[in-house]
Amino acid sequence: MNLESKVSDRIKSIKPSGIRKFSDYAKTFDHVISLGVGEPDFTTPPKICEAAIKAIQEGKTHYTANRGLLELREEICQYYNRKYHVSYDAATECLVTVGSSEGIDLAIRTFVDPGDEVILTNPGYVAYESAVKAAGGQMVKLPLNEEHEFKIEADVLESLITPKTKVLIMNYPNNPTGAFMNKEELAALVPVIQKHDLIVISDEIYSELSYDEEYTSLASFDEIRDQVITINGFSKSFAMTGWRLGYVLTNPVFLSEMVKIHQLGIICANSFAQYAVLEGLKSCDQDVAKMREEYKQRRDYLVKALNDMGLQTFMPKGAFYTFSNIKFTHMTSEEFCVALVKEQRVAPTPGSAFGEAGEGYIRISYAYSLAQLQEAMGKLRQFLKRFQ
Numbered sequence: 001m002n003l004e005s006k007v008s009d010r011i012k013s014i015k016p017s018g019i020r021k022f023s024d025y026a027k028t029f030d031h032v033i034s035l036g037v038g039e040p041d042f043t044t045p046p047k048i049c050e051a052a053i054k055a056i057q058e059g060k061t062h063y064t065a066n067r068g069l070l071e072l073r074e075e076i077c078q079y080y081n082r083k084y085h086v087s088y089d090a091a092t093e094c095l096v097t098v099g100s101s102e103g104i105d106l107a108i109r110t111f112v113d114p115g116d117e118v119i120l121t122n123p124g125y126v127a128y129e130s131a132v133k134a135a136g137g138q139m140v141k142l143p144l145n146e147e148h149e150f151k152i153e154a155d156v157l158e159s160l161i162t163p164k165t166k167v168l169i170m171n172y173p174n175n176p177t178g179a180f181m182n183k184e185e186l187a188a189l190v191p192v193i194q195k196h197d198l199i200v201i202s203d204e205i206y207s208e209l210s211y212d213e214e215y216t217s218l219a220s221f222d223e224i225r226d227q228v229i230t231i232n233g234f235s236k237s238f239a240m241t242g243w244r245l246g247y248v249l250t251n252p253v254f255l256s257e258m259v260k261i262h263q264l265g266i267i268c269a270n271s272f273a274q275y276a277v278l279e280g281l282k283s284c285d286q287d288v289a290k291m292r293e294e295y296k297q298r299r300d301y302l303v304k305a306l307n308d309m310g311l312q313t314f315m316p317k318g319a320f321y322t323f324s325n326i327k328f329t330h331m332t333s334e335e336f337c338v339a340l341v342k343e344q345r346v347a348p349t350p351g352s353a354f355g356e357a358g359e360g361y362i363r364i365s366y367a368y369s370l371a372q373l374q375e376a377m378g379k380l381r382q383f384l385k386r387f388q
Helices: 017-024 045-058 069-085 099-111 126-135 152-161 183-187 190-195 221-225 252-265 273-281 284-307 333-343 370-387
Strands: 093-095 116-124 138-143 167-170 199-203 228-231 246-251 320-325 361-365
Touching: 017 126, 017 333, 069 246, 093 099, 093 228, 093 252, 099 126, 099 167, 099 199, 099 228, 099 246, 099 252, 116 126, 126 138, 126 167, 138 152, 152 190, 190 221, 190 246, 199 221, 221 228, 284 320, 284 370, 333 361, 333 370
Parallel strands: 116 138, 116 167, 167 199, 199 228
Antiparallel strands: 093 246, 228 246, 320 361
């Protein structure tokens, strides 16, 4: 039997994560400073850990409601109202998921039929493309460029819309670029979204990591509120990547359909992790603020260091990534990163891992200590001498 022939063609068309691919390659070398993975170097705040331990000790290890603990959903909705001025009903408009990744997958599977067109930003986070392919959707790439700080422009968005267009997936603060869209910039997209009845999957996982301006959730615009599926979670802001807990906020009609897939495939998110996050939302604002300030200091150091050594890098206003232009080297982003890890044992991520428009760039994560970043910049500076 030809085992490979039995695998779905849609699944075979999916490429492995370029981020993980290069990270795994870098691990074949000793003493590498890895700057590739977007994972906080902080430990989860103690109050969250203590709440998880307490929940386990009290036997709170059974199934919760499919949608998640009602008390947690209430706290999530209060949080979004308090932080971003968007009101959701905890009983009918909130679903607790296994990380924000499950929420993204649920949204795409729920709304994308074979042949539907889905607009994705390019460069963009790798998981979106894979999920669209698995659903049989047709991808339409929306180019983001450095000249406009990798923001979505309304006229470019509208030029890509056809009668087959159904979904727009957007992610601000942005991975991989660190780009940020403020309220006025998002407002320019609203008439296009409304006019064409687009469903928007708004991945807001980095909302708490906004450094220079107040964050605006796309769903805060009342006229498109029910067209938006808001995805968020706790991995980045609360340093809880391994806990795998996220959530979806959207109108009751959309959410009830998403719950059908969730309850059959997942049943419910981790129960004691839900109790832990409940405590985090109630009492860990200061922990989040402290981590955010540390990221901001690292960002400021890193952007200055990169520009000083000749790597053109715009100032990211959110997330924890820089996206540096290496086109002057006349190397592909993968060639650049391979040479850098071989010669200096420093491993950023090739921009090409995030789509064709990422070619000519490298992504550096500053979710690493300042000491690690300083050491890596010294090595990168040495590597760049060949181009001077």
